[in-house]
Amino acid sequence: MPDIQAALADLRARGDRIEEYVAPDPVTVNGVADMGHSWAAWFIDPSRNVLAVVQPKG
Numbered sequence: 197m198p199d200i201q202a203a204l205a206d207l208r209a210r211g212d213r214i215e216e217y218v219a220p221d222p223v224t225v226n227g228v229a230d231m232g233h234s235w236a237a238w239f240i241d242p243s244r245n246v247l248a249v250v251q252p253k254g
Contacts, residue, residue, distance in 0.1 A: 200228060200235050200251035207249075212239045215246075 204214055204227055214227035215238040222229035227237045235251045 200237060200249055203249050203251075204228070204237055207239060214239050 208214065215224070216227060217224045217229065217238075222231065222236065224237065229236050231250075234253055237249045238246055239249075240246055
């Protein structure tokens with residue numbers, strides 16, 4: 197999915213909680229962090245694995 201916001205909306209609709217992080221890094225806004233070269237978001241699956249959704253910029 198080329199749109200990270202759409203991917204996160206789909207995950208949230210399925211009941212997944214998108215992780216929110218504060219300082220030092222990464223800092224998320226509405227679940228999304230600006231990583232410089234890309235946008236990224238993280239969630240934890242039922243097996244407690246941390247998974248990421250990444251959208252390259254440009």
